[in-house]
Amino acid sequence: MNGEPSLIYVYAVTLPTQELRGRLAGVHGVGDTPVTLLPPADAGPAFVISQVPAGQWAEEALRSRFEDLDWLEDTARAHHHVIQFLTEHATVLPLRLATLYQDGDRALEALREQQDTFAARLALLAHHTEYGVKVYIAGDKASADASADTQPTSSAPAAAPSPGKAYLQARRAQHHAREDRYLQAGQAADRIAAIAARHATHTVRHPVQTGPLTRSENGENILNDAHLVPDDEAEAFRAALDQAGQDLPGIRIEVTGPWAPYSFAMPPTASTDPGADAGAGADADTDPDPDAGTGTDGGAGTDTDAGAGTGADADAGADTDAPGARS
Numbered sequence: 001m002n003g004e005p006s007l008i009y010v011y012a013v014t015l016p017t018q019e020l021r022g023r024l025a026g027v028h029g030v031g032d033t034p035v036t037l038l039p040p041a042d043a044g045p046a047f048v049i050s051q052v053p054a055g056q057w058a059e060e061a062l063r064s065r066f067e068d069l070d071w072l073e074d075t076a077r078a079h080h081h082v083i084q085f086l087t088e089h090a091t092v093l094p095l096r097l098a099t100l101y102q103d104g105d106r107a108l109e110a111l112r113e114q115q116d117t118f119a120a121r122l123a124l125l126a127h128h129t130e131y132g133v134k135v136y137i138a139g140d141k142a143s144a145d146a147s148a149d150t151q152p153t154s155s156a157p158a159a160a161p162s163p164g165k166a167y168l169q170a171r172r173a174q175h176h177a178r179e180d181r182y183l184q185a186g187q188a189a190d191r192i193a194a195i196a197a198r199h200a201t202h203t204v205r206h207p208v209q210t211g212p213l214t215r216s217e218n219g220e221n222i223l224n225d226a227h228l229v230p231d232d233e234a235e236a237f238r239a240a241l242d243q244a245g246q247d248l249p250g251i252r253i254e255v256t257g258p259w260a261p262y263s264f265a266m267p268p269t270a271s272t273d274p275g276a277d278a279g280a281g282a283d284a285d286t287d288p289d290p291d292a293g294t295g296t297d298g299g300a301g302t303d304t305d306a307g308a309g310t311g312a313d314a315d316a317g318a319d320t321d322a323p324g325a326r327s
Contacts, residue, residue, distance in 0.1 A: 005054040008038070008047075008101040011082045013093040013111075013118045016046040020090050024048075029082045030075050031056070038107055045118040047111055048086060057100060083260045091126045093118060093265045117267070125264060127231050128201065131257035133241060134209075135188050135223035137181045138250055181250035185222050188251050191244040192223070199237035200227040204263040219252065226263035234258065 009030060014020070016037045027035045033050035055061060065071050079097050086092040101107035111118070196203050206224040229237050238255060245253040 006051040007054050007057050008104055008107045009033070009050045009052045009057065010095050010099040010101065010107065011035070011048045011050070011079060012086055012095055013045050013122070014048055014086055014090045015044075015122060017090070020086075023085075023089055027082065027085055028078075030078045032078075035082055038104060038111070044115055045111065045122060047107055048082065048092075049107065052100075057098070062098060083262075087260045091122050092260055093121055093125070094260050094262045095265065121264075121266065125228070125261050128228050128261065128264075129231060129234060129258040130261045130263055131200075131227050131229055131234070131237065131255060132259065133192055133196075133223070133225045133227060134221055134254045134256075135185055135192070136219040136221055136252045136254065137185050138219045138252060182222075184248040184250040188245055188248055188253060189223050192225070192241065192253070195237065195240045195244065196225075196227050199233040199240065200229045202228040202264055206263070218254075228261060228264050 011029060014037075016039075021037055024035050024037065029035045029050045031050075031052055033052055035048060035050055038047045038049045056065070076097060083092060083094045101110065204226040206226060208224050209221045227237070241253060241255050245251055
């Protein structure tokens, strides 16, 4: 770094091996910086890191840079690129965007303090993958078109009602159709829960997506879950979900993944829902697709002395449908 002061940027936690170390040679992350392991020895969990310029990543600099949506999107893509590379070769605990430490010693101290937690979580996630499942209530037009496809046709034309009666009939039909869509959404949620009980080991209930994170053509998002699925159950899990909404024309079930286990990187906080983890590791607004809004707070394991990643909210990341932190 040409003598310039640097910070330690941490992407993830993994178990180091010589093979992985060799594969990381030539991999670049945020700011096109080389990616390596800390500590370099193959003993216990390790951080996957880059050294980044302190002048560009200190707290004051990050406050302004997190307002630059182009920089934020590029950084989220680079961060996620490293995570995805790791998942192809190892079990990984993804950490939040802009997890930073003042120096290598501080990073190693944090790693040692959380070594048992990291090791236990890596063991839990081995041979498992995250999938996102969302349920949308179709808009009025989409639902009406779907319902019309399932209605029998009549050969005898009906007499045209008066304009006032036609208006009341249309409003009544809209009301009943909306009620029916919500009932279908409840059925879909029950079916998804049953499928997850058969095929998934853990579930995180994320807040539903609203505002700019939900494209208008998708309809209203009423369920936004992440499921941790054993690799040998993944095919059956997806096949069951494909069938879950076949007879429910008023809703749409969207399955995304496989993803790195962003939603399961750290143990859940307390939850009042016995069937779902409260969620940790990545914020819950989105899937782990950086192009769908990363929702990162900048901080799992962040050294507060590093002065960065303390509450910088990356939800402004563009929702552009590119492959990628989960929509």
